Amino acid sequence: MKRKAILVSIDGLGDRPIHELGELTPLEAAATPTLDRIASEGLTGLVDPYAPGIPCGTDVGHLCMLGYDPNEVYSGRGPIEALGAGLEIFPGDVAFRCNFATVDQEGKVSDRRAGRIRDGVAELARLLDNISLNEDIIANFAPATDHRAVLVLRGKGLSPQVSDSDPGGNNEGMAMQKVQPLDKTDAAIRTAQAVEQYLAIAREVLGKHPLNRQRIMSGQLPANAILTRGAGIVTYCTPLRERFKGLRCAAVSGEATVQAIAKMAGMQNYTHPGITGSYDFNGKLKAAAVLELLADNDLVLVHIKATDLAGHDGRWDQKKNIIEQIDTMVGQIKANIPPDTLIAITADHSTPCTVKEHSGDPVPAVIWGKGVRADKQVTYGETSCSHGGLGRITGNNYFHILIDLMGFSQKFGA
Amino acid sequence: MKRKAILVSIDGLGDRPIHELGELTPLEAAATPTLDRIASEGLTGLVDPYAPGIPCGTDVGHLCMLGYDPNEVYSGRGPIEALGAGLEIFPGDVAFRCNFATVDQEGKVSDRRAGRIRDGVAELARLLDNISLNEDIIANFAPATDHRAVLVLRGKGLSPQVSDSDPGGNNEGMAMQKVQPLDKTDAAIRTAQAVEQYLAIAREVLGKHPLNRQRIMSGQLPANAILTRGAGIVTYCTPLRERFKGLRCAAVSGEATVQAIAKMAGMQNYTHPGITGSYDFNGKLKAAAVLELLADNDLVLVHIKATDLAGHDGRWDQKKNIIEQIDTMVGQIKANIPPDTLIAITADHSTPCTVKEHSGDPVPAVIWGKGVRADKQVTYGETSCSHGGLGRITGNNYFHILIDLMGFSQKFGA
Incomplete structure (x- = not known):
């Protein structure tokens, strides 16, 4: 029964x-x-x-x-967060957890959570979604809860073996980290380069956005950079x-x-x-x-x-x-x-x-x-x-x- | 915390x-x-x-x-005993637990522990240490507790897949066993031959040692042979x-x-x-x-x-x-x-x-x-x-x- x-x-x-x-x-x-x-x-x-x-x-x-x-079934936190944020993710994609963050002119992270930004995140995220990178890689991006978001890279020959740009939990004031391949495969090298390219685009898009100018004028921290961590692939x-x-x-x-x-x-x-x-x-x-x-x-x-x-x-x-x-x-x-x-x-x-x-x-x-x-x-x-x-x-x-x-x-x- | x-x-x-x-x-x-x-x-x-x-x-x-x-991490008891006895052991070495034993003229083990010999063991062990065997194999030997000791073979192409010369716990009166390769690799064959060569040298060195003559005269069992068991390699x-x-x-x-x-x-x-x-x-x-x-x-x-x-x-x-x-x-x-x-x-x-x-x-x-x-x-x-x-x-x-x-x-x- x-x-x-x-x-x-x-x-x-x-x-x-x-x-x-x-x-x-x-x-x-x-x-x-x-x-x-x-x-x-x-x-x-x-x-x-x-x-x-x-x-x-x-x-x-x-x-x-x-x-x-x-x-x-588990490879990094990225794919799980991506699913949670409603992004589609297929075998071969690499997903990252992201934060909107505040980075100063020298590249130091002054707040890993951009003052826990909430309002306007959806609008910022839309500008960072569906971006074409070198070598036919497409970046999809979606907001999650508060200052959190997810990034999914789609293309041929990608790997989750790349390091975090996020300096981590208690390291406010540290520089944003360069994303490095964690093994010597072409896929890891390609993926690290793609993330770096994406993060540079994100800084440019966010840096000049009116929402951030408003935030600065009202004494709030601007969401002028994206930090990535927890790269992973989806497993069936x-x-x-x-x-x-x-x-x-x-x-x-x-x-x-x-x-x-x-x-x-x-x-x-x-x-x-x-x-x-x-x-x-x-x-x-x-x-x-x-x-x-x-x-x-x-x-x-x-x-x-x-x-x-x-x-x-x-x-x-x-x-x-x-x-x-x-x-x-x-x-x-x-x-x-x-x-x-x-x-x-x-x-x-x-x-x-x-x-x-x-x-x-x-x-x-x-x-x-x-x-x-x-x-x-x-x-x-x-x-x-x-x-x-x-x-x-x-x-x-x-x-x-x-x-x-x-x-x-x-x-x-x- | x-x-x-x-x-x-x-x-x-x-x-x-x-x-x-x-x-x-x-x-x-x-x-x-x-x-x-x-x-x-x-x-x-x-x-x-x-x-x-x-x-x-x-x-x-x-x-x-x-x-x-x-x-x-565990392969045989030999490496652990060797570390315990203060012998260095590196990847590639093969280590054995040993006993000083009493073997009669027909090769039968009359006492696996040579009357639990204690005094003079350090001196006997010194004579059995740092011995060059065929094919550039070096044998290091060190005393452990009482009648116990350890042997480490160092050289190219050695294997722990060899049998014990020690007939085991309750087999007093059994013959000392010929060391046999336990698989068909050259390394196992080489190692078995090296142990046999070493044990022959040990019998010769020990057989004529004055300490053993003294032991026999005072009614004690001579330590005239080495028994090996528990071959193993070190693992990191x-x-x-x-x-x-x-x-x-x-x-x-x-x-x-x-x-x-x-x-x-x-x-x-x-x-x-x-x-x-x-x-x-x-x-x-x-x-x-x-x-x-x-x-x-x-x-x-x-x-x-x-x-x-x-x-x-x-x-x-x-x-x-x-x-x-x-x-x-x-x-x-x-x-x-x-x-x-x-x-x-x-x-x-x-x-x-x-x-x-x-x-x-x-x-x-x-x-x-x-x-x-x-x-x-x-x-x-x-x-x-x-x-x-x-x-x-x-x-x-x-x-x-x-x-x-x-x-x-x-x-x-x-």
Whole structure:
């Protein structure tokens, strides 16, 4: 018998004990009657999204959560961001993550984010899109969130083995880096030259744009350069539908990265202006979207980014509060699903408030539904799940267990 | 934030229930207030140094404990023993473990250890070092512990694919074996011939040595032959410092094998005549060394061999007693470390007193420190750790978890 399932991905959920919370984690300290009920009736455990002790990015964490091997499908962050920004990307293309930045006359980066520019970005991006470079290379460019954007180079003989022009995270005041080939192939040399040519064009176009003159006059930093990083190529992912007996699946997420991963996995992306990847996620709207999608899908992924944001900001109070809102959202979903539906709750990685970054700590996980083997744990938390019946498994294991409970797995042997 | 850590390696710690100890293991029966406190406040689990049910040597167990894949860096025991004995070994060299042995006139091995010869070994070894063989092959030889020694062959076109001349563990009375190539390459054939030539020279040099005449006259077994085994080549290990964001690390061990592994991992080896790998390890001295090294290092490994010796000797009373001394040593360390320091305690393998050999039983492990997720276990023992929050993980997993808690891990993805 085939069953439907909802996969709740609570971004950066896992945490470490917080002194102010009486050495509990935000999840353990939060009032979560629905999540605890699900844990009590379900099968809990700890999930290492990729492997024990290895911190994952949101991209890798979600690839693993959907049963993909990131070593096979993952090459740089560029392609994922490009997909997220709505750019098409084909095998052979090379994609880069970009920032609009402020660069002074000597070529030094005075702000890697051009004062976190937001307004007018779409207009600037349009001028940088669809540009012909030497050797029949075409550059496509699209804005992403705020000061972020993506660049896709298309042409013959390109390579992702090129260095970043972006000097990196904490290096304000450093020079913009020359893009270098990282190996001795013609493709890497060609690609590095193409990026350099593109970046020079971008500086010229942006430097004389009226929007930047206005910004300077009003005391804002101009977006007068593009920085590139994370070159990568797209790799073909076999869609979930092909891998698992025609599994129909959809995703509800307000975040570009997760939307991109969902697209790679062949999932339908549900979009709605009220569904965001920010602090004020709309749980009610997400719950309604999940229930709507469940009518025509077997698996519905619902992703909440706000927990990760709170982790990065070190705000355990906020994180606890968001988890309580998620509890309400899950309650709304649980109250309205068909009787045989499974609910799986996990995360793509931990973002402990004490670390303010992704960590390698495993994440608490649970699978709930009629006929699922229950264990003795009665709450949903990092410590209780560490004693749960799923044991300690990988994100890939977890997804395959869910797929099997749904009745979509393939027998190995006969 | 980066944090320091102490990694306590209690050699052969894991054991099985001992009837005389009320079906407790030596660790469970020992009075270990500090270790129990650490387990109670920390995160416990079971570690399979390599994989479940696979007994490891001290070399492999420590390689895994430091996050290396023994299949990548390990080829035979010879190179590790050679490093431990202070011989240089380079890519292309082939190294062998050796015993001084007693062989009768018919070529039969009457004692594989020449009566566990100790005195005079250095002098005999000197005569067997730096010998030129056919085809420009040079043989270097150095004594190790007691009757043990190492041989390194250096020359063009050598191979570790040769058989042992040593008939093995319980085969006293068997003939010394002819060294055979294990594949059909010229290198294996050349190497087998070189070893045979060397062993003939050794028999000649040793047979006429006055020390052996003295031994025979005083009723002792002569060391009149060399037995070879464990041919291997050296493989390059990427130092921990390069693998993990500049991690500075040092080791405190009195045992040659662990010192050799530490050297391979690029760790600073602390040496002091009072620090031994024998029963009477000096815990106070080791604790002081750890604290001294911690000033300039991020990770300090401290190794205690005595537990393994007691396991091999089947002395559970002794093993229990040593564990209590280790508890005191850990207490001295714990009382004097900076507040954010992590303490990790594990072992390279189990050496159950009932087996008197390394076994594949997992070893109890714990990680302790501020902000580490605690579990519900309150003692440090084989059974309590089997219910711990770390679950059942590999030695490699354990090391990566520690590195992540130290803040030295690299994010996979973005």
